Amino acid sequence: MSKKLIPVKAEEPKAESVLREIMSGDPVRIGLSILLGFIIGAVFMVVFSEDVVDSWSQFGADPNYALSTVWWTLQDGYGALFSGSIYNLNADNFIDGIRPLTETLRFAAPLVMAGLGVALTFRVGLFNIGATGQIMVGLAGATFISTRVELPQILHMLLAVMVAVLCAAVWGIIVGILKARFGAHEVIVTIMMNYVATSLFTFFLREPAFLLEANGGGTPKSDQPADTARLGKLLGPEFNLHYGLIIAVLSVVAYWWLMERSTFGFRFRMVGHNASAAKAAGIKVENTFIWALAISAGFSGLAAANQALSIDGGLTTSIEAGIGFDAITVALLGGSRAGGVVLAGLLFGAFKAGASSMQVAGVSPEVLGVVKALIVLFIAAPPIIRAIYRLPKPGPKMLEAVKKTEKAGK
Amino acid sequence: MGKIEVTPGMFSQAELKPSLKASISMAVIGLIVLLGFGVFGKTGDVRFVWSEKQELIKLPDWTVNSMTLCISVGVILLLLAAVSLFWNRMNRITPIWLTVVYGFFAIMALLGWLATGAPQGVQMVFILSNTIVLAIPLILGGMAGIMSERVGVVNIAIEGQLLTGAFVSSVVGTITGNLYVGMIAAMVAAGLLSMVLASLAIKYLVEQIIIGVLLNVLVIGITNFLHSAWVDKDRANLNFPGTFEKLPIPVLSDIPIIGQALFDNRITVYLMFLIVPILWYVLFRTKLGLRARSVGEHPLAADTVGINVAKTRFWWVTLGGMVAGLGGAALTIGNVGSFGREMSGGQGFIALAVVILGRWQPIYVTLGALLFGFTIILRVWANQVSPGIPVDFITMVPYLVTLIAVAGFAGKVRPPAASGQPYVKG
Numbered sequence: 001m002s003k004k005l006i007p008v009k010a011e012e013p014k015a016e017s018v019l020r021e022i023m024s025g026d027p028v029r030i031g032l033s034i035l036l037g038f039i040i041g042a043v044f045m046v047v048f049s050e051d052v053v054d055s056w057s058q059f060g061a062d063p064n065y066a067l068s069t070v071w072w073t074l075q076d077g078y079g080a081l082f083s084g085s086i087y088n089l090n091a092d093n094f095i096d097g098i099r100p101l102t103e104t105l106r107f108a109a110p111l112v113m114a115g116l117g118v119a120l121t122f123r124v125g126l127f128n129i130g131a132t133g134q135i136m137v138g139l140a141g142a143t144f145i146s147t148r149v150e151l152p153q154i155l156h157m158l159l160a161v162m163v164a165v166l167c168a169a170v171w172g173i174i175v176g177i178l179k180a181r182f183g184a185h186e187v188i189v190t191i192m193m194n195y196v197a198t199s200l201f202t203f204f205l206r207e208p209a210f211l212l213e214a215n216g217g218g219t220p221k222s223d224q225p226a227d228t229a230r231l232g233k234l235l236g237p238e239f240n241l242h243y244g245l246i247i248a249v250l251s252v253v254a255y256w257w258l259m260e261r262s263t264f265g266f267r268f269r270m271v272g273h274n275a276s277a278a279k280a281a282g283i284k285v286e287n288t289f290i291w292a293l294a295i296s297a298g299f300s301g302l303a304a305a306n307q308a309l310s311i312d313g314g315l316t317t318s319i320e321a322g323i324g325f326d327a328i329t330v331a332l333l334g335g336s337r338a339g340g341v342v343l344a345g346l347l348f349g350a351f352k353a354g355a356s357s358m359q360v361a362g363v364s365p366e367v368l369g370v371v372k373a374l375i376v377l378f379i380a381a382p383p384i385i386r387a388i389y390r391l392p393k394p395g396p397k398m399l400e401a402v403k404k405t406e407k408a409g410k
Numbered sequence: 411m412g413k414i415e416v417t418p419g420m421f422s423q424a425e426l427k428p429s430l431k432a433s434i435s436m437a438v439i440g441l442i443v444l445l446g447f448g449v450f451g452k453t454g455d456v457r458f459v460w461s462e463k464q465e466l467i468k469l470p471d472w473t474v475n476s477m478t479l480c481i482s483v484g485v486i487l488l489l490l491a492a493v494s495l496f497w498n499r500m501n502r503i504t505p506i507w508l509t510v511v512y513g514f515f516a517i518m519a520l521l522g523w524l525a526t527g528a529p530q531g532v533q534m535v536f537i538l539s540n541t542i543v544l545a546i547p548l549i550l551g552g553m554a555g556i557m558s559e560r561v562g563v564v565n566i567a568i569e570g571q572l573l574t575g576a577f578v579s580s581v582v583g584t585i586t587g588n589l590y591v592g593m594i595a596a597m598v599a600a601g602l603l604s605m606v607l608a609s610l611a612i613k614y615l616v617e618q619i620i621i622g623v624l625l626n627v628l629v630i631g632i633t634n635f636l637h638s639a640w641v642d643k644d645r646a647n648l649n650f651p652g653t654f655e656k657l658p659i660p661v662l663s664d665i666p667i668i669g670q671a672l673f674d675n676r677i678t679v680y681l682m683f684l685i686v687p688i689l690w691y692v693l694f695r696t697k698l699g700l701r702a703r704s705v706g707e708h709p710l711a712a713d714t715v716g717i718n719v720a721k722t723r724f725w726w727v728t729l730g731g732m733v734a735g736l737g738g739a740a741l742t743i744g745n746v747g748s749f750g751r752e753m754s755g756g757q758g759f760i761a762l763a764v765v766i767l768g769r770w771q772p773i774y775v776t777l778g779a780l781l782f783g784f785t786i787i788l789r790v791w792a793n794q795v796s797p798g799i800p801v802d803f804i805t806m807v808p809y810l811v812t813l814i815a816v817a818g819f820a821g822k823v824r825p826p827a828a829s830g831q832p833y834v835k836g
Binding site: 044045049129182195196202329367368370371373374380 | 566610614616617619620621623624630631632634635636637639640762766803805806809812813816818825
């Protein structure tokens, strides 16, 4: 290899290499990806807006009108997204104005928690798409405690959260054992475990002995969680935001400490970088896999507790709301780091919060699904975004390192 | 095909070592049938209905006591388990036909037990034909999985390819008024999606699993958006293609039981009948297939003997996508008759599982897909004939079977060696 590397031009002006570093570095690329995602989303909105199509069919007659419909459509769409997720400019008072932001936080909390779980496994070099199943069993566990057990305030809630985490962790450990002891690929195992969990969850919801509501009809649905187990409102009755946000913040801190400061996390990262090197260094890679999947599932369990203990009315199969799948995109977008996952969770939480006001404004909120997918796709596949913006490739760091060692050798 | 199976590295099955696990699980299931369904089972009669309507040869219904049936089947299953055990002691692998025969008897006992006392009896034609129709997307998705994994590219995007095929075939079929055009458009669209996967994975070396997952998310996003913002606003002119007509094959469709289920179908089913054996033949009997498999097993060696690894991979993945697109078309214009949001409902992921269950071999994959198709219809049917049965556990069975298979209980499952690994020409 090194023979091939030498003829490449090694002398590079310093300024250019710094620029190169910034341009190909993560923040700029992520920003450009998000921008491009929104631009393509705008194209989708405009092309499939009836007003725009009508006005453009008579473009010659009234070009100004045709152009303005494009603007209106975008204003309706992204304007509604803003006022539905950040600040409602049409509100009469501050409380109504700021409510969208608290909704964003409420939607972001479970995404962040589950996202942290997926992120953890990414850093161990595992591709875990099992958050959906882990959330399902977590939901079942938390709801069983919150509807079938009587305990004093706070204690009840804590127990429900713990049981959710434990149930989810068991689901993760099964994956870990199948992976570590039997060599099964975690992608397939987690997909299958998702389906098993979904069936199990529906079964529990149907069974009077487990979760079915006391005076229920035919539909699989649980009772409302007992008041003692509910996550209380964080900012008073004016807002829907509840204590799940606090759990989310705590789990972010825990994740950061675990991954960046603890020996445990060091082991995780080491296995993720190079499993055989880690093995040579005396780390039990198999056990690390099991631990990682268990803790990762625990984070999903927190997301499950957040969902199960905050709903009004009973639990149904729809409460999972695609969080488990979104968690994958959150982890990818957040680069598997605590801060990144928080930002990604906030962005997708804003998408969820803004969807209803987009619906009201007459723009299909489904366009956000396209935007979301594109953003993460661009970030996960750097070549696309580099080709579109004609960004330079990452600087030849490796070449410089090779050159230095060669000079030192001489 | 016996000759090929023992050639090392050609078939994943060549890695199989005789193991007691399979025989033991056969014996356990046999005991469950004998005791659970038979000795301690339901009393009462069960009626097997072999013919639905006017076949030329009409078989009479067969009524039998549920206990007698299940006890005798249980004994047969235990005997088969003993045969398998005997072969095992002789250091031979239990042949696939034994498993198929075993599966047939086990299913008969299950159906009989479920339908005991039910007035409609066991409607064999209904169950069989629905099994096949429901399995088509899984089979074709599975073929797509085989075609890309055999050349070393993991294709998680089957779900997206199915959904693309379903959407495009429905919309194009409605707009043009010609379902065949819709079907071809579906294949082209899914093929294009596959090209994205292929070029990102092969040329740009992006992590294949991540790309696959994200392409799924993207297709779900786009089809959801187009469905609500465009198609759903004018359903009659955009999303109302109807289905292909049934084309009964003369004579063959009059065979009792299997005639109607196999030979009175839509073109999508017949295409599946063609694609599966052709793929098997090409993969295991032609130079083309040998080259493809060598790329998936050892790309460096393939490159050394002059095979263009990148090109081989690109075209196999693309063709695979087209097959999956046909599977998507089978969902809409081959079955339901219009597109619904996220209508593939995870079938692409099930197809992935089926590929592993069937050990990357088209015929076995088809059998695995039929198992899944069977459980889907069994859930519906069991709810009718014997209400109160926990159907969720029936739903769970194929997933558990897959888990057991990937965990190595049913023999060592070995994927193509270079699956998921990018190849950089050195």
